[in-house]
Amino acid sequence: MASIVLGLVACAVSPGFLASARADDEARRPQPLLWAQVDPALPAFGRVEARGLGGVRPLDDVRLVVHALEPTRLDSVGRVVAEMPSLLGRTETSEAFDGTTTLAFTPRFPPAPGLVLRARLELGEQVLEAHWELPEAPSTEKPLTVVEGVEPCAGGIVPANLLRFYVHFSAPMLPVDVARHVHLLDAAGAEIPLAFVEISDGLWDPARQRLTLWVHPGRIKRGVGPHEVLGPVLTPGDRVTLRLDGTLRDAAGRELASALEQHYLVGPADRVAPDPTDWTLASPAPGQLEARIDFGETLDPALAARMIELVDTDERPIVARAVVEKDAGCAARGLRFALAEPWRGGKVAFRVDPALEDLAGNRVDGLFEQALDGRD
Amino acid sequence: MSRSFSSVAARRVPRSSVAFVVALILALLGSAVPAVGQDTADDADQAAPPIGSLSVLAFAPSGELLIGDSKNGTVWAFDLGERTPRTSNEATPIGDLETQIAALLGTRSSEVMIHDLAVDRITQEIYLAVSRGRATWESRWQLPNDVADAQVLLKVTPEAEILEVPLAGVPYRQARLPNPIAADKMSEWKGSSLRADAISDLAVVEDDDGGASVVVAGLSNEEFASTLWRLPWPFADAAGESNAASSATSIEIFHGAHGVWETHSPIRAFVPYRLDGAQHLLAAYLCTPFVTLPVAALDDGAHLRGRTIAEFGWGNYPLDMVVYRKDGRDRVLIANSNQTWMIVDAEDIARYEGEITREVEGFTAGVAFEQRSGAGIQQMDLLNDEVVVFLQRQPGGTLNLSHFPTDRL
Numbered sequence: 078m079a080s081i082v083l084g085l086v087a088c089a090v091s092p093g094f095l096a097s098a099r100a101d102d103e104a105r106r107p108q109p110l111l112w113a114q115v116d117p118a119l120p121a122f123g124r125v126e127a128r129g130l131g132g133v134r135p136l137d138d139v140r141l142v143v144h145a146l147e148p149t150r151l152d153s154v155g156r157v158v159a160e161m162p163s164l165l166g167r168t169e170t171s172e173a174f175d176g177t178t179t180l181a182f183t184p185r186f187p188p189a190p191g192l193v194l195r196a197r198l199e200l201g202e203q204v205l206e207a208h209w210e211l212p213e214a215p216s217t218e219k220p221l222t223v224v225e226g227v228e229p230c231a232g233g234i235v236p237a238n239l240l241r242f243y244v245h246f247s248a249p250m251l252p253v254d255v256a257r258h259v260h261l262l263d264a265a266g267a268e269i270p271l272a273f274v275e276i277s278d279g280l281w282d283p284a285r286q287r288l289t290l291w292v293h294p295g296r297i298k299r300g301v302g303p304h305e306v307l308g309p310v311l312t313p314g315d316r317v318t319l320r321l322d323g324t325l326r327d328a329a330g331r332e333l334a335s336a337l338e339q340h341y342l343v344g345p346a347d348r349v350a351p352d353p354t355d356w357t358l359a360s361p362a363p364g365q366l367e368a369r370i371d372f373g374e375t376l377d378p379a380l381a382a383r384m385i386e387l388v389d390t391d392e393r394p395i396v397a398r399a400v401v402e403k404d405a406g407c408a409a410r411g412l413r414f415a416l417a418e419p420w421r422g423g424k425v426a427f428r429v430d431p432a433l434e435d436l437a438g439n440r441v442d443g444l445f446e447q448a449l450d451g452r453d
Numbered sequence: 454m455s456r457s458f459s460s461v462a463a464r465r466v467p468r469s470s471v472a473f474v475v476a477l478i479l480a481l482l483g484s485a486v487p488a489v490g491q492d493t494a495d496d497a498d499q500a501a502p503p504i505g506s507l508s509v510l511a512f513a514p515s516g517e518l519l520i521g522d523s524k525n526g527t528v529w530a531f532d533l534g535e536r537t538p539r540t541s542n543e544a545t546p547i548g549d550l551e552t553q554i555a556a557l558l559g560t561r562s563s564e565v566m567i568h569d570l571a572v573d574r575i576t577q578e579i580y581l582a583v584s585r586g587r588a589t590w591e592s593r594w595q596l597p598n599d600v601a602d603a604q605v606l607l608k609v610t611p612e613a614e615i616l617e618v619p620l621a622g623v624p625y626r627q628a629r630l631p632n633p634i635a636a637d638k639m640s641e642w643k644g645s646s647l648r649a650d651a652i653s654d655l656a657v658v659e660d661d662d663g664g665a666s667v668v669v670a671g672l673s674n675e676e677f678a679s680t681l682w683r684l685p686w687p688f689a690d691a692a693g694e695s696n697a698a699s700s701a702t703s704i705e706i707f708h709g710a711h712g713v714w715e716t717h718s719p720i721r722a723f724v725p726y727r728l729d730g731a732q733h734l735l736a737a738y739l740c741t742p743f744v745t746l747p748v749a750a751l752d753d754g755a756h757l758r759g760r761t762i763a764e765f766g767w768g769n770y771p772l773d774m775v776v777y778r779k780d781g782r783d784r785v786l787i788a789n790s791n792q793t794w795m796i797v798d799a800e801d802i803a804r805y806e807g808e809i810t811r812e813v814e815g816f817t818a819g820v821a822f823e824q825r826s827g828a829g830i831q832q833m834d835l836l837n838d839e840v841v842v843f844l845q846r847q848p849g850g851t852l853n854l855s856h857f858p859t860d861r862l
Contacts, residue, residue: 123559145559150552161556165617185617186585188559 111196111207123164123184125196127205130178140199141168141180145188148210155195155208164188221334222248222327227319228378229436230407231339236347237311238297238445240438242290242319243379244337249286249328255279258322259290264315271296271303272310285328287379290319294438298446315343347437350444351376353429363422368397368414370427377434378409384430387414390423499622504529506602507582508649510571513657513686518573518580519667521652524602526633528655528667530688532624539577542840542858545613549851550844553615558605560585567844567852568603570773570832577836579609579854580618591644596770598649599640609854626688631701634672647672650719657686658725661732661749668734668751670720677703677716681734683751700753708742709764709819712812720744722774724785728803735785735802737771741792742809743820745802761809762802763819766792773833775841777859786833786862787822788843794827796862825862835859 109129114121125143143164144157152158165185173179180198188194188211195208228243229235256279261272274291281288295303296310311317323336351374359369368387378401387395397414404410431442438445505524513519513530520529547553552562568582582603590600597603606618633651640647652671659665666683673680683700705716715738723736725748732748736759743763750757765771770790776783776799783799797820805820813819829846836842842856 144556146556147561150556162553162615163556164559165557184559186559189561189564192559192561 109198109205111198111205113194113196113207113209115194115209115211117187117190117212121183123188123194123211125182125194127180127196127198128173128177130180130200138201139180141182142197142199143182143184144195144197145184145192145211146195147191148193151193151195151208155193155206157195219248221331222246222250223334224321224337227337227339228407228409229341229375230403231341233407234342234344235311236345236437237309237313237343238346238348238437239311239343240292240294240297240434240436240445241377242292244288244290244321246286246288246327249284250279250281250288251326251328251330252278252281252285253326255288255325258325259288260320260322261310262318262320264317266318269310269317271307289379294445297438311343313343313345317341317343347435347439348444348446349374349435350439351433351435351441353427353441356427358425358427360425361416361420364419366416366419368416368420368425369402369411370414371411372409375408375410375436377436378403380430380433381409381412384433385412386428387416388426388428390426392426392428394428395425501619501621502529502625502627504620506598507568507604507606508598508602508652509655510569510580510582511655511657512571512573512580513667515687516573516575517687518571519655519657520582520606521655521669521671523598523633523649523651523671524636526630526651527627528630528652528669528684528688529625529627530667531620533573534623536573536576538575539611540837541577541611542837544577544611544836544840544842544856546856547609547613547615547854550854551852554581554583554607555585557607557615557617558583558585563587566597566601566603567832568597570834570842570844572834572836572842573608574835574837577611579834579836579842581607581609581832583607592642594643595645596649599643599645613854626690628667628684628688628699630669630671630673630682630684631699632673632675634674634678638674647678653719654722656723656725658683658734658748659732661730668723668725668748670723670736672717672719673701673703675701675703677705677756679704679706679716679719681720681746681751681757700751702751702753703756704746704759705756706738706742706744706759707761707808707810708738708740709761709809709811709813710740710742710767722771722787724774724776726776726783726785726799726802735774737765737774737787739770740767741765741769741771741789743797761819762805762807763797763822764809764813764817765789765795765822766816772831775833775835777835777841777862778838779860779862784862786841786859788827788830788833790831792824792828794825794830794862795822796825797822 109127112126112128114124127141145164146161150158150161166183168180168182171179190211191213192211193208194211198205224244225247226245256275256277261269263269271293274293279288292310293303295301296307298304319339321337323333325333355373357371361368382399382401387397389395396417400413401409402411402413429441433441504520505522507520508523509521511519518531518533522529551565554565555562564585564587566584566587571580583605584601584603587600607615608618609615634647636646636648638647650672652669655667655669657665658668665686667686669682671680672678681702681704685698705714708715718738720736721738723734726733726735734746736744736746742761743765744759744761746759769792771787772790773788775786777786785797785799787795801820809819830843831846833841833843836856839859840856841859844852845855846852
């Protein structure tokens with residue numbers, strides 16, 4: 078029903094039109110109007126009706142002409158600029174409940190999106206005209222892009238020296254003018270200035286569906302300028318909110334379905350490097366298709382998925398797809414490997430890229446902050 | 454769209470909000486009332502015959518409209534009945550024909566494709582097979598039939614009015630092709646179904662015994678796919694089960710530009726023409742070998758080698774071919790996808806004694822041809838014996854319907 082009303086909003090009426098046709102009881106007669114179905118999702122899309130015509134009779138003197146043209150073929154008041162063929166279609170008459178006649182034009186083909194549908198109703202000298210801009214794309218188009226997830230997850234405790242957020246989108250995004258749509262707010266809702274490294278167009282994966290936000294490292298590292306002047310972005314005990322404006326646009330140029338707010342509690346800083354010797358490896362039994370690693374701590378999820386691989390006793394890689402396993406709080410706590418072939422038996426091990434980091438940027442081969450004088 | 458429009462009527466007469474609301478409510482109620490009225494367009498009781506694609510259009514000398522339907526592997530023959538003859542050399546040109554047709558079909562000019570053109574020589578109306586939607590056009594080698602099935606039959610009147618041709622209720626007969634190429638066979642280099650070339654051209658052809666047949670060029674499922682079918686004309690019945698008397702002949706030609714014998718490439722355009730009194734087909738192929746084929750040799754189940762008498766240049770589709778007369782001599786006019794108009798003197802064809810059976814060294818070889826201005830001509834037919842009509846792509850991008858006297862060619 079809503080869509081019918083939408084179509085009606087665009088109609089035009091011409092009072093006095095019927096008076097010349099039926100003068101006897103004009104006060105009780107409805108005025109004629111032009112109506113069009115302009116919702117492409119509905120089957121009668123493009124149908125134009127002239128309603129409220131006088132009496133049920135062959136309307137020999139009535140002519141309904143419908144055009145569907147590109148906007149450039151019409152002038153500023155909707156008149157056809159040059160003579161153009163009218164739309165192919167069928168015209169039928171029917172009786173409305175009040176005894177008036179409806180003249181209905183059904184196009185042979187549904188008109189293309191973005192055209193202007195134009196109707197001209199002629200009854201002798203009398204003329205009624207109306208036009209409707211047809212939507213550029215059907216209303217059944219794919220849904221607006223949403224944020225599918227953020228790492229670390231909302232509601233969790235993040236280390237005070239957290240280095241990155243990852244934001245995952247349901248569709249490719251427009252890598253333009255991103256930074257000003259991303260904010261970190263304090264408990265009072267005030268924006269924390271210089272919270273993120275300012276990359277105007279954002280830092281994107283090749284598919285442009287994952288946005289990486291770098292917490293400003295100069296404010297994490299003690300002893301460097303920004304930290305000394307502005308202080309750290311996050312302090313243990315803070316409650317902060319990551320906010321993405323809904324005006325961020327996807328690759329199709331459309332805004333997001335909604336803005337996003339994620340709340341975090343800030344915990345102590347993490348100043349311990351990941352230590353793979355503490356991890357637990359669950360080797361596959363012969364014939365099985367699965368192996369698992371439990372980190373015993375939280376690692377950077379994006380790096381963990383690609384920096385750890387399974388190997389056999391000869392250090393040959395085992396073909397497997399790694400999926401990050403998360404705990405209830407959404408922290409990356411381990412990896413599950415789906416093997417391409419049932420395991421043939423024998424021991425397995427794993428190989429780790431020493432550049433693998435935890436959430437605070439501490440690498441396997443070193444801490445994010447290395448004090449030059451040996452102090453912690 | 455940044456422009457905003459307002460209604461002419463609404464500007465001229467102040468809008469009455471009360472009347473508007475009343476009419477709005479009535480309109481909502483009125484929309485639920487079922488239709489009781491008459492149909493002022495075509496006759497809804499008569500269903501149109503189930504044509505799958507308007508792949509090729511032609512007219513029989515006796516005036517029937519022939520439609521080659523590659524999708525159904527069928528040739529339809531419609532009896533258009535008595536009609537008022539017109540004989541005039543006047544024709545009204547139409548600039549930007551695609552925009553005019555787009556307005557009829559409710560789409561953009563860029564989406565309009567014209568698949569074929571044929572002139573009704575009785576009324577001098579120009580018939581067009583049309584589709585709306587060329588979004589899947591992805592290869593420069595794809596012809597309109599490779600991209601879409603033409604579903605709309607239009608005609609252009611001598612007054613340049615464009616009308617839909619309703620086929621519902623028009624008497625027709627049909628003939629089905631035996632063994633047209635299957636829809637799942639793909640052209641690797643065009644990336645589309647070869648079924649689009651089940652029928653690539655057709656014409657009514659008199660044979661040497663005074664009979665006639667509809668000769669259909671296209672592709673079959675045989676190993677040598679290029680085929681000429683002969684369907685006895687006029688067609689026997691409406692149901693199309695007249696295959697017993699039809700014939701299929703596989704065709705092989707030497708393609709001098711590529712230096713190979715070919716059996717898979719279909720004839721793109723042909724005309725019947727008598728050489729020394731014997732009926733022949735003059736046929737042209739992609740990359741433009743020009744071939745003669747004796748109609749008497751089109752026996753069912755036979756394999757016929759055509760005689761390649763010219764190479765008119767590679768990288769080119771011959772699109773349409775007509776025969777006209779000038780200064781007492783017959784001439785063959787060929788429209789091309791990637792070259793100018795070509796004119797071949799029929800006497801040169803009759804006199805040519807050679808045959809191309811080796812790879813040619815230059816760009817062209819064999820029977821001579823003359824060039825005429827006429828690049829970008831995509832469809833062509835004779836309006837009468839003295840005027841050729843054609844669709845030509847202009848430098849500005851529009852497709853224009855034009856005509857030209859043959860004595861000036």
